[in-house]
Amino acid sequence: MRILADQVGEQNRRHEERHRGDFDFLASRLSADGHDVDALVSKIASLQIAVPSWALGAGGTRFARFPGGGEPRSLEEKILDVGLLHALNRSSGAISLHIPWDIPKNASETKALANELGLIFDAVNSNTFQDQPDQEFSYKYGSLAHTDKSVRKHAIDHNIEVIEYGKQLGSKALTVWLADGSCFPGQLNFAKAFQRTYASLQEIYSALPHDWKLFIEYKPYEPNFYSTVIQDWGTSFLLANKLGEKAFTLVDLGHHLPNTNIEQIVATLMMEGKLGGFHFNDSKYGDDDLTVGSIKPYQLFLIFSELVYGMENPAYSNPTPAWMIDASHNVKDPLEDLLQSVEAIKLAYAQALLVDRDELEAARENNDTVMAQEILQNAYRTDVRPLLAEARLRAGGAIDPVRAFRALGVRKQLISERGMKTVSTGL
Amino acid sequence: MRILADQVGEQNRRHEERHRGDFDFLASRLSADGHDVDALVSKIASLQIAVPSWALGAGGTRFARFPGGGEPRSLEEKILDVGLLHALNRSSGAISLHIPWDIPKNASETKALANELGLIFDAVNSNTFQDQPDQEFSYKYGSLAHTDKSVRKHAIDHNIEVIEYGKQLGSKALTVWLADGSCFPGQLNFAKAFQRTYASLQEIYSALPHDWKLFIEYKPYEPNFYSTVIQDWGTSFLLANKLGEKAFTLVDLGHHLPNTNIEQIVATLMMEGKLGGFHFNDSKYGDDDLTVGSIKPYQLFLIFSELVYGMENPAYSNPTPAWMIDASHNVKDPLEDLLQSVEAIKLAYAQALLVDRDELEAARENNDTVMAQEILQNAYRTDVRPLLAEARLRAGGAIDPVRAFRALGVRKQLISERGMKTVSTGL
Amino acid sequence: MRILADQVGEQNRRHEERHRGDFDFLASRLSADGHDVDALVSKIASLQIAVPSWALGAGGTRFARFPGGGEPRSLEEKILDVGLLHALNRSSGAISLHIPWDIPKNASETKALANELGLIFDAVNSNTFQDQPDQEFSYKYGSLAHTDKSVRKHAIDHNIEVIEYGKQLGSKALTVWLADGSCFPGQLNFAKAFQRTYASLQEIYSALPHDWKLFIEYKPYEPNFYSTVIQDWGTSFLLANKLGEKAFTLVDLGHHLPNTNIEQIVATLMMEGKLGGFHFNDSKYGDDDLTVGSIKPYQLFLIFSELVYGMENPAYSNPTPAWMIDASHNVKDPLEDLLQSVEAIKLAYAQALLVDRDELEAARENNDTVMAQEILQNAYRTDVRPLLAEARLRAGGAIDPVRAFRALGVRKQLISERGMKTVSTGL
Amino acid sequence: MRILADQVGEQNRRHEERHRGDFDFLASRLSADGHDVDALVSKIASLQIAVPSWALGAGGTRFARFPGGGEPRSLEEKILDVGLLHALNRSSGAISLHIPWDIPKNASETKALANELGLIFDAVNSNTFQDQPDQEFSYKYGSLAHTDKSVRKHAIDHNIEVIEYGKQLGSKALTVWLADGSCFPGQLNFAKAFQRTYASLQEIYSALPHDWKLFIEYKPYEPNFYSTVIQDWGTSFLLANKLGEKAFTLVDLGHHLPNTNIEQIVATLMMEGKLGGFHFNDSKYGDDDLTVGSIKPYQLFLIFSELVYGMENPAYSNPTPAWMIDASHNVKDPLEDLLQSVEAIKLAYAQALLVDRDELEAARENNDTVMAQEILQNAYRTDVRPLLAEARLRAGGAIDPVRAFRALGVRKQLISERGMKTVSTGL
16 A cells, blocks of 8 residues: 555645644744744754664564554565655655564565655664574573573674675664573673673674664663663663774663663763664653653653754764664554654654754853753743644645544555454564 | 832733734634633633742752752741742742741731732641751651650641641641651561551541641652651552541652652542642652653643543542642742742643543543544643733733743842841751 | 472482581571471461462563473463472462463362362462453453443453352452553543443452452553553552452562562551452562562562561451462573572561561660661571471472472473473463 | 770670581581681671761751761761771771861871771762852852863862872772752753863872772762763763773762662673772662661672672772772661671672682573572572671671670760760761
8 A cells, every 4th residue: 555645635635724824823933033944844854763664563562462453464565554654754764674574585676665665774673582483593591692602603693694684775774682681690690791792793893884883772671680781871882882983872762770861871972972873762661662752752852952962063973863763552553653753753853953052051051040941941842743744744745644644544454455463573 | 029010011011912922823723623712711820839938948958058049038038939929920829838937926917918919828737857946856766657655746736736827827728748757677667657647647637627628748758768657649548538538648749659650640539539739849760859840741741631630520529639839949049940830830731721521532432542642742732831921911920920030130139138148947 | 290209308318417407506596596496387388379370381571482391281281380399399389370371171170180289279360461362352452441341341251250260179369460551641541440440340349259359469560551550559459448358459579660668568458458469579670570589588578577467466357368479480490480489488488487576666666776677687687498498398398499300300301291392371 | 985805805705605606507517518718707807898987977868867966076086986886896997088077187196096996098088069168169050060160170179189188198099979960951061061070080080199099979860850960880981981090980889770780880890990999878769878788688799799700800900999888877876877787798798708609600601590599599598697707706896796886885975975966077
């Protein structure tokens, strides 16, 4: 199934008049405050968020998985699904693949399909946290950190293979998330596990093309429940520094202990030029993988406020971070969920763009905490939805993607095409 | 110092045109969506948030306290300070006193002053967590839960005395927050401490006038760091049920363990008719007592969404909760901080009033999680500041209270009147 | 496979001399301090911990499950496995079944097998968090709290069916753990969900035989990640009180927010006569379901200190709580893991029995915090392993169960009997 | 007041027979297991824990402080108090001073007094979190990170002055704990605050004698409640690396977010040669500053297990960490509290010394998680108190320091010497 420009146009006609009024009013206010509204709309339009291939079907927990229907049965159908999102929001122009779930049978055909839908391939992801059927070496006790050299080699080779697939599709980065760690005190020699991980990553790093990046995730727990080899940004950063200039830290918003000040971590990593990218999601308790912005939208804004500062800072050398979603859809339609996530990300970005940086720095210099808060919250409290809608409209997308998705009967048609009981590979 | 209507009017003239445009546009949009805008403005205007007398000076931590200047040196000056806030925001029409810090020397004069400023007296608060100079019995090891009957009696008598002061001023509720608990495993017999607390509260309860309420706070830790006698809402609710129909649970937003779903607690208490009131503040780690809405504004909105549902539910018998702030101002001007807090509370209330209840219940019945979120976030993302400004304007307040506070040079004048080194009683 | 008394005896011969010396020395010290050592050994021997039928195979996470080998393929094999544990530790004389995973085909044969192994059937557990193949109504959006009456009826009927199976086997309690809740703000009407849950539980309660108990679990999150209908002990307790005297709260150690003082909850529930039982496990982050005592053994001791106080308090009417393990074995042999858990539970119990209650209450009365800690820690720091070994020895069990399990080659034999790739039903 | 050897000896006579039996039995068991008991006792004896000068009086919270009595009124009396502890436990042979609270009036006399009592001076601590009376520049908005260069200079100069005092007394390290951070989003430019801190630390570092170390503490929150400039080990480590080889990270056990795996941080820092020292205490919620080992004794053991591994690893270059207590005594006699803390630290150390490293590494190599836990817990469950008592006895200390402290009436005499209402400088 594909969504045609005409179909989107027809949906937009129902919202266009109201949108026009909303946008014009907001634009007049922002202009009066000194903003270049067209530049804002352009910046918002150009932010593209990669969709993870593993999150196009229903997610699950250790207790259960409740499938929806019409889930993609193949890599092609996954790409088509992302194409549907992109047709609606013009902001999901990239896909992040997970190997071995998404091995392209014919890379050029896969690339052509993506190209046709306006999609590129963002970072490729390896999987060393599960055993594949008939896998010779088990990851039960780790992968890159395993005590057994054979298992480590197996995991290293897999990562190098993932790079190969990525090269075929035009990816420019490898994301490594390690489940390695321990469930019980005593199980692991922390230092040896770190050293083995480092040595394994060195081998992967040396297989990296010169224009690629290596993204190293960190996570404090799950699936291991006592320790994780790369437990926090400090450990990931230590590894990235040891490895070299192509290695970076990747921040998954759900991978933190309670109450962590994530925005400060983001600021520190950008300051050091080591922020590689993001896995966006939201959470209340742990790595809940909920829709972005559904729990803590203000924190998301604060993170984007740091990102905008870092990206617009001429003294900084941090490359533009990779923007990716990593979420799980247990009780929502995966595609609707992703539309909501992208919207939330871009709202936060738009709000962050409205922050008056000069006034903010002046307030900070004066330790005027009240005014610093006023400045941030003035941006955050502004209803920037018309800016996003306008950006979509100008790019040929839908004014209201979720409602368009429903009005067009997308899920219904996917179910009729693919059936009710399909199961997409992924988590 | 007092702020005159003319002064406020003069400040408003600078913002009036813009406000008029903002409000008219928003009103037209809300009307088109079926809202009765005048009714909204009225509801917003009528929400009055009591200011705590103990938070009009600089707060501190165990490490240090950094005074500002111009802090109120007496109960009268505290009332005048709240009058300043109320003159600006027309939403701080009540004050919550703390005994023994705020014992009125002449109750009728105190009342007359408050009356003149448009203020009433909300719940009175007792203090059994500190020893007053030359106090015969020490609260070092507890008050209402103390093992020594004499100490308990001392604390009971103090609470009854607080009720007496409250009666003189027109208060209708007593708030009991107990620091009682233990710092170390073994220190306390949990059950006996509970029973002693219950027996003490019974005595206080029996001294309560028939039209009064007793609010029982809960808190998991601090100043005791192992256990607290009333550690959670369940314990407070258990006590309130045992005590009788005048006893209620009071929710302080900062008194919860990490990640607690506070809005659900609020919903449960309202369902059971036992929600007595609120201590508003915000926090990232513990009982940080930060400006309301400065850290988790979405959570605040979700709480108000439950409150509006409960207050408008004809099947519910919960009395209107007491709205009070409990915050500490370590790095902000206390009055500016309070203005920001009141604004944040009323924003959340206004957003909650915009939630389409019928659509929301319909989405819930259909387990349409995506749409339920859309409905909530549509309300939350609306920039409702013009509604608040209009409500203030109609009531004679300032369009922009914080900026008016500064433009009028309030703090400067307070310092000139009171001096730089005053220390307000409080925390 | 069964373990014969002779085999255990042979193993014990290797440890007996050392054990005899250890025990005699400890016994002399304890006697000198006024303890009745034989009574202690008897009490320790009589504590029987029910093993959950769902935890006899490898557990898993949403990411992966790494099977071991020799897992039980049927209810009979599960019972045999518990029989193996009990033969070694003489402390696992009960099994807690989970329906529909453990439906007995022939209840009298099942009972006879258990009887032969010295096992009884503790609480039966219902499952309304997963859909069974071809289930007519889905629990995706809840069970007892579902908005759809048909789903609720389905779940109620299932629970009543579980009671029926329990009656056939001699169980005396039903444990209800509900996954019901929501993943997103707005998804659920908290009050209605509570009321539906209560109404559903009433129907189940009315189907309960007169000598049965209903255990109501609480849990703050997972598999729902925003709210849970029964989020905490307060909510479970509220339901148990509404339902009647056969309803009780069940405490699962892993079902708490970070830093919760669980021992105080236990004390409060016992004081109110509403503590129904335990699901023992340990955790560092969330519901990690780790081996009991592997992370926070001191907290476990503090909980048992409250339990011993409550059980020995003549003024209390709380029935003896049901002792059950609820754990997941992702990286350990499930049977070895269970042996370690039972050992940890009984160590905590033995230590708690050593607490000098009179001295402790005296220290508390005097607010002698230092001495209260000394008294507790004196008990906790005592190496009570010889008491447990002696209790096992006298009951015909192994001095060192884990080492006996290995020396006897139990897992090896189970694999040879059942194969390497069996998958036990469970989590 | 001083405690004489005779007095200690007299106390010991009451416990000596029992102790002799306990020790001999344990020694025989340990010897049979291959341990060199005399070497163990020696190692235990040689571990000296520095006592913080700021924790010899009653601590407090922002709510209240309840003094005990007999608190030291001067640096000399503080040193005498530590001398009392050391006379009893022979393990508190060092004191860590805090400037400006402990400025020596006559350094050589101060040193002589300490020397006479067998005490040396461990790390000196600066104070840039409080304003001293009539201080020209305020630390309200930070010190080394302040936006105002003059304030930074003031704080730098203070630190250099602290080094000077330390040099006079024989200290070899400066501990810097910064309260710098922010209470509200927006208040601080994270990167600039870091850079200013780094620049300030460079100036301090360059004033450091060649044989000194700089210890950099980290802390996630309090007294700032939104962000802290050095929020975690990663930030401290980053600074230490930038500064040079004399800069190290200092771990305060209470300075972590909920559920942090501290032992892994310790292992990582030792691996990198950057673990400078410890501030021991215990906590359940935040920086509760409770008696060491009173809440999580197993975690303390796990930390010491990493420390022993690191200290005995010939491939490691980490210097021996500085062992210091940092606690607050709100409801206990400070001296008794410190005796309990030192005991808990040394118990954990002794247990860690018992871990069979070869077996543990073998179990790890085989991923034998069950056995790895058995090995650790075998050490932890051993009652090692006789080893500590023996070590004290051989060094002239008390078999049971807390009971000796009471039997000798120390506090009573201190009160009679110093009065009931003294207030010790400190927290």
